[in-house]
Amino acid sequence: MPVDRNAVRDRLQFYRELGIGPLYRREASTYLVSDRLEISPEETSACDAALTSTDNTAFVNTANADRHALLRIIQDDIGPNCQRCGLGKLGRKQVVFGTGDPHAQLMFIGEGPGADEDAQGLPFVGRAGQLLNNMIAAMGVKREQVYIANIVKCRPPGNRTPERDECDACSPFLMRQIQVVRPKVIVALGATAAKNLLGVSDSMASMRGRFYDFSPPRTAAGTGEPLECKLAVTYHPAFLLRDPRQKKETWKDLQMVMRYLGLTAPQRPPEAG
Numbered sequence: 001m002p003v004d005r006n007a008v009r010d011r012l013q014f015y016r017e018l019g020i021g022p023l024y025r026r027e028a029s030t031y032l033v034s035d036r037l038e039i040s041p042e043e044t045s046a047c048d049a050a051l052t053s054t055d056n057t058a059f060v061n062t063a064n065a066d067r068h069a070l071l072r073i074i075q076d077d078i079g080p081n082c083q084r085c086g087l088g089k090l091g092r093k094q095v096v097f098g099t100g101d102p103h104a105q106l107m108f109i110g111e112g113p114g115a116d117e118d119a120q121g122l123p124f125v126g127r128a129g130q131l132l133n134n135m136i137a138a139m140g141v142k143r144e145q146v147y148i149a150n151i152v153k154c155r156p157p158g159n160r161t162p163e164r165d166e167c168d169a170c171s172p173f174l175m176r177q178i179q180v181v182r183p184k185v186i187v188a189l190g191a192t193a194a195k196n197l198l199g200v201s202d203s204m205a206s207m208r209g210r211f212y213d214f215s216p217p218r219t220a221a222g223t224g225e226p227l228e229c230k231l232a233v234t235y236h237p238a239f240l241l242r243d244p245r246q247k248k249e250t251w252k253d254l255q256m257v258m259r260y261l262g263l264t265a266p267q268r269p270p271e272a273g
Contacts, residue, residue: 067102070180078153078173085169087154087162093118095154098177100147105261107147107183108132109174110236111192112162118155123148128237132189135237139254140263147181149174151196167196175216182227185257186214190236197231207233208253211260232257 075097082088082095096113099122108124116126124132133143152162152170178186188194194207197214214231234253235246258265 067180071098071102071177074173074176074180082154085154085166087152087156087166090157092154094121096121096123096150097153098147098149099123100143101145102147102181104145104147104181105184106141106145106257107149107178107181107186108136108189109186109193109197110148110150110189112150112152112159113155114159114238115155123150124237127241131237131240135250135254138251138265139258140266147177147183149177151193161192167192171196178216179227182229184229185260186229186231187253187257188231188233190239193236194233198233204233204235208249209256211256230260 078095078097080095092113096117100107110124110128113123114126114128116129117123123129132148136143136146151174152166153173154166156162156166186197188197191204191207194204195201198207198212200207210232212231212233213228215226215228232253234250240247240250257263
């Protein structure tokens, strides 16, 4: 039976107007889902099940299960040509939303897209991204099993550090992404990510080597369970390309995360003699 996408959009809009799921409350007129939103038959069935239930927890559980759809709603809310800060007028090609498993236990958050990311529309696909892939693999995890995002979703000109208003403009959407994915651990890559997520101005040396209790702002008052996860800080892969001596320290940070998640590093293959 073909999926009636208009009906599903209406159901998802109904969820959001009720404050169901990790979404910001806004005026009803702003709850727009574009034609780019594609809903699978499985998501439609989940919506049907929730709508026929008299138990409010069914709505919450369904919203948590439909994470692909919820992330698409956030991406649609941002829009393909976001102008909420100056970066939209400073030469960026496209918004770089995020990528990975929406049910990931582990989430990496960097600073912002570079030239390769801006061209491809995906975070961490350049040289720093290749190093991040190696870091993830060393933890015994595949890239597609984690979720990756940035503090800002548009490339700052010349890869400069994002300014405060640029970070603030993207922050509500990043917090919504975190609420949807609900990771057990967030790894902040670099000082910009760490300072923005933690709201501190400490040095990398003082922020590394420990876990922080992290709880993003509630995005739907009174619905769902508040998210509480751990946050660790380590060096950004781009910094490691400039100073490889810090790779050992970064590995210590990642091992701390691995112990918390119960991950085991893969055995290295024997070297050829």
